[in-house]
Amino acid sequence: MNRELYGKLVFELSRPGRRGYRLPDNHIGEVHTEGGQQPPVIADALLRQQPLRLPQCDELTVVRHYNNMSTNNFGVDTGFYPLGSCTMKYNPKINEEMASHEAFVNVHPAAPDNAVQGNLELYYTLQRSLSEIGGMAEFTLNPFAGAHGELTGLMVIRAYHDARGDKARRKIIVPDSAHGTNPASAAVAGLEVVEVKSRPDGTVDVDDLRPLLDETVAGMMMTNPNTLGIFEKDIPEIARLVHEAGGLMYYDGANLNPMLGIARPGDMGFDVMHINLHKTFSTPHGGGGPGSGPVGVRAGLEKFLPNPRVVKIENADGTMGYRLEMGADALGSISATLGNFAVQARALSYIMSLGSEGLMDVGPLATLNANYVKECLKDDYLLPVEGVCKHEFVFDGLRDKSEHITTLNVAKRLLDHGYHAPTIYFPLLFHESLMIEPTETESKETLDEFIAVMHDIAREARETPDVVRNAPHNTPITHPDDTAAALNPVVTFDALEQTEE
Numbered sequence: 001m002n003r004e005l006y007g008k009l010v011f012e013l014s015r016p017g018r019r020g021y022r023l024p025d026n027h028i029g030e031v032h033t034e035g036g037q038q039p040p041v042i043a044d045a046l047l048r049q050q051p052l053r054l055p056q057c058d059e060l061t062v063v064r065h066y067n068n069m070s071t072n073n074f075g076v077d078t079g080f081y082p083l084g085s086c087t088m089k090y091n092p093k094i095n096e097e098m099a100s101h102e103a104f105v106n107v108h109p110a111a112p113d114n115a116v117q118g119n120l121e122l123y124y125t126l127q128r129s130l131s132e133i134g135g136m137a138e139f140t141l142n143p144f145a146g147a148h149g150e151l152t153g154l155m156v157i158r159a160y161h162d163a164r165g166d167k168a169r170r171k172i173i174v175p176d177s178a179h180g181t182n183p184a185s186a187a188v189a190g191l192e193v194v195e196v197k198s199r200p201d202g203t204v205d206v207d208d209l210r211p212l213l214d215e216t217v218a219g220m221m222m223t224n225p226n227t228l229g230i231f232e233k234d235i236p237e238i239a240r241l242v243h244e245a246g247g248l249m250y251y252d253g254a255n256l257n258p259m260l261g262i263a264r265p266g267d268m269g270f271d272v273m274h275i276n277l278h279k280t281f282s283t284p285h286g287g288g289g290p291g292s293g294p295v296g297v298r299a300g301l302e303k304f305l306p307n308p309r310v311v312k313i314e315n316a317d318g319t320m321g322y323r324l325e326m327g328a329d330a331l332g333s334i335s336a337t338l339g340n341f342a343v344q345a346r347a348l349s350y351i352m353s354l355g356s357e358g359l360m361d362v363g364p365l366a367t368l369n370a371n372y373v374k375e376c377l378k379d380d381y382l383l384p385v386e387g388v389c390k391h392e393f394v395f396d397g398l399r400d401k402s403e404h405i406t407t408l409n410v411a412k413r414l415l416d417h418g419y420h421a422p423t424i425y426f427p428l429l430f431h432e433s434l435m436i437e438p439t440e441t442e443s444k445e446t447l448d449e450f451i452a453v454m455h456d457i458a459r460e461a462r463e464t465p466d467v468v469r470n471a472p473h474n475t476p477i478t479h480p481d482d483t484a485a486a487l488n489p490v491v492t493f494d495a496l497e498q499t500e501e
């Protein structure tokens with residue numbers, strides 16, 4: 001790699017003795033405690049023998065280093081980010097302003113209820129809003145991410161069966177198109193994953209499902225629209241079959257965006273669901289956080305939700321207030337205090353600033369944008385499932401396979417044009433999956449530019465395939481050897497020094 005261009009590690013900028021600060025000389029001398037006793041010292045055996053190898057730099061070098069590094073970052077605020085399944089929409093700045101209000105950021109997590117009535121009201125109001133949006137009886141906002149919500153929701157399902165003495169129900173049915181977190185969460189919850197196949201049109205195969213349903217089934221997890229961006233039309237039939245077999249329906253709400261205010265999982269027959277607030281309700285996310293994965297349940301399952309909960313109460317003087325409550329049947333506690341408050345604050349700000357009318361525009365616009373991009377590109381890219389999609393869609397690589405240009409090549413060539421790459425090689429249903437989700441916040445001009453670039457790449461793939469094969473060309477790191485990087489990863493500064501010797 002071209003490390004001159006990429007910039008150096010802060011360790012390489014280090015020079016012995018360089019310091020960010022130099023304090024004036026101490027004219028007072030050593031301070032001794034009363035009686036001349038030194039404070040207790042740490043035993044020699046426990047002390048480091050060599051000084052810690054920290055970088056030694058002056059302040060300006062450090063400031064330049066981090067500022068330059070920050071400009072190598074890519075986000076929705078710097079460019080188009082069509083990362084399928086992630087809903088990388090623009091996050092209005094008003095939400096940041098609300099979440100960083102000083103009354104919120106300075107609160108201690110263990111503050112007594114009566115000192116944080118505003119925080120509890122925000123939590124409670126969001127809980128009620130999400131219940132309305134999801135068609136559920138109650139929500140908890142405590143889980144920290146979608147996957148954490150899945151785990152919590154599946155624990156609710158287990159608690160429900162266990163409470164009825166129905167302890168043989170340990171199987172959970174998951175479609176082959178599911179996001180990888182679904183089977184992973186099920187395994188962590190102690191459930192056995194059984195896969196159900198998809199039909200050629202990308203939806204769950206009801207005939208494949210029927211024989212899987214028996215008295216050992218705890219439930220079924222579904223994403224709707226599914227990870228191909230296709231609406232699962234047979235949900236009422238599937239929910240009926242699963243319920244008849246005694247199982248519960250779990251809704252993975254990572255794809256709630258196209259349905260906001262238009263269709264509700266609770267009305268489709270789902271019993272338990274999660275919502276990824278960081279996706280649908282506007283928190284800048286990626287790289288592992290921050291997130292929030294509230295879990296909703298239909299009436300009858302509320303008592304299993306984790307502790308603590310926020311409830312509305314009537315004070316002695318007749319005014320209304322809020323209180324933390326610990327439920328006796330709760331499945332336990334799954335997070336510190338009440339989850340990721342700043343993400344919750346952004347979500348409520350997003351909901352209230354759009355209002356119900358604004359929220360109902362989100363889905364149709366996301367759907368329109370996705371279908372526009374899909375229809376404009378399907379002459380050059382292979383569309384395995386025809387028809388109207390919802391908020392995202394999946395190509396199976398380039399239509400013209402003669403030059404063996406892969407989805408990875410196309411994704412890397414997009415970087416040269418200043419775009420974030422789409423999601424690639426997911427879902428696993430196709431060999432060359434390339435998943436695009438433009439979201440509702442992009443203008444027609446942005447989409448048209450992206451479409452033009454995608455057409456250019458398809459033309460290059462035919463005429464000058466090496467340009468695509470060897471991309472990217474003008475990024476800080478150009479075309480690394482993926483195999484070598486996987487077999488011999490250099491992830492520490494010491495290892496870097498060794499490889500260069």
Ligand SMILES: *Cc1c(COP(=O)(O)O)cnc(C)c1O
Binds near residue numbers: 085145147148252
């Ligand atoms: C993102 C996503 C998840 C996992 O959510 P996290 O918040 O990343 O843990 C689950 N299912 C689907 C379909 C997703 O897109």
